[in-house]
Amino acid sequence: MSAIQRYLAPTTLEEALDALRESEATILAGGTDVMPQSQAGRLRLQPTLLNIRRIDELGGIALDGASIRIGALATISELLESELINERLPILAEAADHFASPQIRNAGTVGGNVCNASPAGDTLVPLIVLNAEVELASKRDGKVERRRMPLESFFAGPGRTHRAADELLTAIYVPAPAEGFVAHFAKFGTRPALDISAVSVGIGGVWRNGTFKNARVAFGAVAPTPVRGRATEGVLEGSALDAAAIGMAAAAARDEVRPISDVRASAWYRKEMIHSLTKKVLTNVADA
Amino acid sequence: MTTKTIEKNSLIGRRIPKMDAPDKASGKTRYIGDLNVSGQLYGKILRSGRIHARIVRIDTSKAKALPGVHAVITAADVPDQRPIGVNKDHMPLKGDKVRSQRDEIAAVAADSEEIAEEALKLIEVEYEDLPTIFDPRDALKPGAPLINDFKKDNVAMVFDYSHGDVAQGEAESDVVIEDSFELHYVTHCCMGVSGVIAEFDASGNLLLYSNTQVPFLHKREFAELLNIDPGRIRIIQPPIGGGFGSKLDIYPFEPIAIFLARATKRPVKLMFTREEEFLASPTRQPVILTLRSGVRKDGSLTFRTVDTLHDNGAYTSWGATTPFVMMQTFSSLYRVEHCLYKTTAVYTNNPYAGSFRGYGNLQATFAIEQHMDKLAEAIGMDPLEFRLKNAQEAGEVTGQGMHFKTCGFKDCITTAAERSDYQAKRRAYKAAQGAPGSVKRGVGIASMLHVGGGAKIYPSDGCGTILKLDDFAHVTVMTGASEIGQGSETVLAQLVCEELGVPLGSVTVVNNDTDITPWDVGVHASRTTFIAGNSAIGAARKARDKILNAAAKVSNLAAGDLDLRDGFIVRASDGQVIMPLAKMLRSLHFSDKAELVMTTHYYEPPSVHQDKGFKGDVSAAYAWATQVVEVEVDTDTGIVTLLKVWAAHDVGRVLNRLGIEGQIEGGIVMGQGYAITETLMIENGVCKNPNFRDYKLVTAPEIPEMDITFIETMDGEGPQGAKGVGEAPAICMAAAVANAIENATGTRIYKLPFTPENVYRALHPALAEAAE
Numbered sequence A: 001m002s003a004i005q006r007y008l009a010p011t012t013l014e015e016a017l018d019a020l021r022e023s024e025a026t027i028l029a030g031g032t033d034v035m036p037q038s039q040a041g042r043l044r045l046q047p048t049l050l051n052i053r054r055i056d057e058l059g060g061i062a063l064d065g066a067s068i069r070i071g072a073l074a075t076i077s078e079l080l081e082s083e084l085i086n087e088r089l090p091i092l093a094e095a096a097d098h099f100a101s102p103q104i105r106n107a108g109t110v111g112g113n114v115c116n117a118s119p120a121g122d123t124l125v126p127l128i129v130l131n132a133e134v135e136l137a138s139k140r141d142g143k144v145e146r147r148r149m150p151l152e153s154f155f156a157g158p159g160r161t162h163r164a165a166d167e168l169l170t171a172i173y174v175p176a177p178a179e180g181f182v183a184h185f186a187k188f189g190t191r192p193a194l195d196i197s198a199v200s201v202g203i204g205g206v207w208r209n210g211t212f213k214n215a216r217v218a219f220g221a222v223a224p225t226p227v228r229g230r231a232t233e234g235v236l237e238g239s240a241l242d243a244a245a246i247g248m249a250a251a252a253a254r255d256e257v258r259p260i261s262d263v264r265a266s267a268w269y270r271k272e273m274i275h276s277l278t279k280k281v282l283t284n285v286a287d288a
Numbered sequence B: 001m002t003t004k005t006i007e008k009n010s011l012i013g014r015r016i017p018k019m020d021a022p023d024k025a026s027g028k029t030r031y032i033g034d035l036n037v038s039g040q041l042y043g044k045i046l047r048s049g050r051i052h053a054r055i056v057r058i059d060t061s062k063a064k065a066l067p068g069v070h071a072v073i074t075a076a077d078v079p080d081q082r083p084i085g086v087n088k089d090h091m092p093l094k095g096d097k098v099r100s101q102r103d104e105i106a107a108v109a110a111d112s113e114e115i116a117e118e119a120l121k122l123i124e125v126e127y128e129d130l131p132t133i134f135d136p137r138d139a140l141k142p143g144a145p146l147i148n149d150f151k152k153d154n155v156a157m158v159f160d161y162s163h164g165d166v167a168q169g170e171a172e173s174d175v176v177i178e179d180s181f182e183l184h185y186v187t188h189c190c191m192g193v194s195g196v197i198a199e200f201d202a203s204g205n206l207l208l209y210s211n212t213q214v215p216f217l218h219k220r221e222f223a224e225l226l227n228i229d230p231g232r233i234r235i236i237q238p239p240i241g242g243g244f245g246s247k248l249d250i251y252p253f254e255p256i257a258i259f260l261a262r263a264t265k266r267p268v269k270l271m272f273t274r275e276e277e278f279l280a281s282p283t284r285q286p287v288i289l290t291l292r293s294g295v296r297k298d299g300s301l302t303f304r305t306v307d308t309l310h311d312n313g314a315y316t317s318w319g320a321t322t323p324f325v326m327m328q329t330f331s332s333l334y335r336v337e338h339c340l341y342k343t344t345a346v347y348t349n350n351p352y353a354g355s356f357r358g359y360g361n362l363q364a365t366f367a368i369e370q371h372m373d374k375l376a377e378a379i380g381m382d383p384l385e386f387r388l389k390n391a392q393e394a395g396e397v398t399g400q401g402m403h404f405k406t407c408g409f410k411d412c413i414t415t416a417a418e419r420s421d422y423q424a425k426r427r428a429y430k431a432a433q434g435a436p437g438s439v440k441r442g443v444g445i446a447s448m449l450h451v452g453g454g455a456k457i458y459p460s461d462g463c464g465t466i467l468k469l470d471d472f473a474h475v476t477v478m479t480g481a482s483e484i485g486q487g488s489e490t491v492l493a494q495l496v497c498e499e500l501g502v503p504l505g506s507v508t509v510v511n512n513d514t515d516i517t518p519w520d521v522g523v524h525a526s527r528t529t530f531i532a533g534n535s536a537i538g539a540a541r542k543a544r545d546k547i548l549n550a551a552a553k554v555s556n557l558a559a560g561d562l563d564l565r566d567g568f569i570v571r572a573s574d575g576q577v578i579m580p581l582a583k584m585l586r587s588l589h590f591s592d593k594a595e596l597v598m599t600t601h602y603y604e605p606p607s608v609h610q611d612k613g614f615k616g617d618v619s620a621a622y623a624w625a626t627q628v629v630e631v632e633v634d635t636d637t638g639i640v641t642l643l644k645v646w647a648a649h650d651v652g653r654v655l656n657r658l659g660i661e662g663q664i665e666g667g668i669v670m671g672q673g674y675a676i677t678e679t680l681m682i683e684n685g686v687c688k689n690p691n692f693r694d695y696k697l698v699t700a701p702e703i704p705e706m707d708i709t710f711i712e713t714m715d716g717e718g719p720q721g722a723k724g725v726g727e728a729p730a731i732c733m734a735a736a737v738a739n740a741i742e743n744a745t746g747t748r749i750y751k752l753p754f755t756p757e758n759v760y761r762a763l764h765p766a767l768a769e770a771a772e
């Protein structure tokens, strides 16, 4: 049974932050996690339901100096359609393309995907590869404060983040990638649409003159949070991305992840799929 | 004066949209979930969650005290309850002990669903756990715990069948092979969840709004259960959101809703949640099957020995009786002189299986069609020629006594093979197995035999029809046959139109009220078009005779020279209009004769009951099909992608082309789900995936291209030559996919489903072993 006592739909960030400060609130963006989770009894709705969708400044995807700003309310469909994303951060469009179904993509937001903090969240791995930062806002002592932290260290566990209860995620900032930067993402689900990732792999780096540098590797659904693949990065750094190097990196990836078994896959199979996907993603990177 | 003439215009074989489609597509159909009767209460069931435990104490006092709660009942409150199910081994409310996760302990009737849910949480139950059985093989071990105390050996049901002498067959064989197959749990996943509304009137008559597929059988069963006269029970079926066999048995929620209605003297509506639908509706029968087959070098089959172990779960429903159908496939799909078949169904603490489209035939065909490939390989014969050599033909009477009056089997095989280019592809893909690249292609073939003219299992396999025409030539067909979305009402209307020469819009089919419609055994065994169709034709012909005899008198023509076309009485030779049908009907009605055209017909198929050894010509016709599938197997992930299916079906005759295409397409997708994506994960008796996120039905992008060909054998007994085909299209898929995976990879997999992880494991046994 629903315990909602108050529904708020502010149009400014300040109003929303006031509400967060004053009451126990459930933040509602697209609702594609909030609704099924509360129905299933996994998420307890707070007395206040705070719909943030009417706050214009939380939306949009735009250049912001040397970064690309993705508003918390940008939907997965917007990622898919944005020219800026397709040109500068195509790995995010790649992830959006394998995300849920069109209906869910129209409603689901990037901010919701990040704050939901599922280890299988499909934008998380590419955002880690892209070295993204999250921006959090709160209202303390009467004024709006903003802070940023690396998205990679934002997650505390499945469904848990380092966001304080009075904070709202306002945007994600992605540094514009360096010249020659190439990144790809692959998700393993058992069917082509509407599947939660059993594992996912994102790999990026600067691929020039036959050497791969500044490698960043991230894995989804192999740990309580999305994780960096540091051992794999080590193997890849400076590599020529030939068949032998790809094979070694894939083996390193398989060896460094520590997944669990659940209804979607056994731990063993997850490791095997990390191996297959790493090979596939690296082949795509090398082909660029 | 110009005289109007009308050509004969048949609807048979045309593409007719289903009569109920506009309402269903526009959301106007009122399913049971949409139906509310005034004064109704909401029922909810408390399930054990324990797997095997003695019930020490149940305390319902807090639940009873909750405002808005009208009744809380346990087994103690219904001392008169009687066991249900095929073995009568299943008490609706469990009093002594629980035997599976879904077991019903208590039930609540309240003013709202929310209050009822809240009340369930207030019921306290104390259990004492008992030792469990999860692997059916353990059920037969000495000292195994007893699931049902009255069965000291845990054996729920046994089937033994034989013809010929398998020892002799084995002696005559040049090659003998034996393999074990394992088939998993899947469930129907009807879009409409289970539900019932039970209401007693002041005189104690019971009205049930029910999704049942067998209203007339259930009327009698409920009467026995409640110890009341069957005449006092009326069952109305609102439009049913899918059946597929799942609604062939009584399940505890139905008597429980009735008990609640009795206790509260109010109508009680009880609807499942989706999670409950997964936990507490029946599954397809899981089977462990050992098949031993022999063949001579010349390619003739010698014998087949089959031993199957059915996990019966804690209670017995129709799943236990699927051997009726399984043995037909083993004994009669191909000509085999010697056949020995045995099934043991054992009690465990797992879910129990019911009937499910195909009724054991998917499991049997999975084993037999893999063996057909293996036997062909063993003697170096082309698998297609091997099948053709052993395939049944028209006129044959099999060892089990089935008589194939029409049989398009060989046409099915050659059509599917030619249209798919099966032989050339098979050779090319086999040759490419060792080629570099992780993605392999393969083709696989499988065929099936299934009853297509009813199945004489109950004392009667018949169906009744009452037909009436009103003063405006509108026809009402009251049929015992139930509509579960399969399109029967459209086909019945078409068949009636064919006899009475009226447009489809002039026919209403009434098929959902036991107080109105005449008896029918139920919608199962692919029987409705055949049996109810013949029954409707019978009633329509009687009406036609009446009308033409009356018209003969006024037209001075012989009745045989007249015809009914497009709402008119015409001269058969040239179609010249004699008078509107409605006018004829009015003149009959308002003349001195004062006659209304109303007819009845009961059709009983000319099939026979099987003897004690399961022999006899159990169906009036038999359906045949061959399906070829082409798959892509990604050996790096184990993902099997179904690219295309070529299906050739002996359907007797196409009645509604649109309807039968839908039926075949839907069946193929259901078979695809069984083969590749679906599995109800049961771990230590607990269902791990009672939701559509983790129970993977086939989604739209996975549906393959389909090439469907109908082989029309014009069955002499069938309505306009048609046979039943409802179950047929789901049956071959798993077997064909298994054969295709083997063709692609060289690896044969004996265990379903072909989910990526299972396939990957089978393709990389060394990796899997190293990990263990």
Ligand SMILES: Cc1cc2nc3c(=O)[nH]c(=O)nc-3n(C[C@H](O)[C@H](O)[C@H](O)COP(=O)(O)OP(=O)(O)OC[C@H]3O[C@@H](n4cnc5c(N)ncnc54)[C@H](O)[C@@H]3O)c2cc1C
Pocket (backbone or CB within 6 Å): A026, A027, A028, A029, A030, A031, A032, A033, A034, A035, A036, A052, A072, A098, A099, A100, A101, A104, A107, A108, A109, A110, A111, A112, A113, A114, A115, A116, A120, A121, A122, A123, A163, A167, A168, A169, A170, A194, A195, A196, A197
């Ligand atoms: C059928 C289906 C398929 C799906 N498939 C996928 C898939 O393929 N891949 C995938 O990654 N996910 C998938 N999801 C999950 C979900 O759609 C995504 O996580 C989506 O991005 C969530 O966004 P939302 O706006 O709907 O979040 P909401 O449900 O509104 O919120 C999610 C969580 O984040 C919090 N929140 C939202 N916005 C903010 C904010 N700005 N600041 C602070 N907290 C906030 C909410 O309080 C809540 O806890 C699927 C869901 C469904 C129902």
